[in-house]
Amino acid sequence: xxxxxxxLFFFLxxxxxxxxxxxxxxxxxxxxxxxxxxxxxxxxxxxxxxxQDPVCKVYVPKKEALRLDKAxxxxxxxxRSCLDKFQETKG
Ligand SMILES: [Zn+2]
Numbered sequence: 001x002x003x004x005x006x007x008l009f010f011f012l013x014x015x016x017x018x019x020x021x022x023x024x025x026x027x028x029x030x031x032x033x034x035x036x037x038x039x040x041x042x043x044x045x046x047x048x049x050x051x052q053d054p055v056c057k058v059y060v061p062k063k064e065a066l067r068l069d070k071a072x073x074x075x076x077x078x079x080r081s082c083l084d085k086f087q088e089t090k091g
Contacts, residue, residue: 051076055085 049062058078065076066083077083 053078053082055082 050059068075
């Protein structure tokens with residue numbers, strides 16, 4: 001075995017490991033790549049569902065409305081004062 005071949009072999013090994021280091025700069029970062037959060041996809045239910053305020057008869061988006069559960073029924077209000085009014089009038 002000639003010395004040149006020997007040197008070439010070590011050179012190739014050196015380059016190979018250098019490439020490996022470049023491809024994987026940080027060991028243990030694999031788990032990070034797997035914790036990708038699922039992208040937010042709004043379903044049909046999340047599309048602005050409108051609910052009516054029984055006090056002032058105004059329609060408000062469900063996610064912004066104030067909710068009151070009473071006797072197994074859900075009521076939605078545009079604001080706190082409507083909710084209070086509802087509770088006053090209906091006992
Ligand atoms: Zn209202």
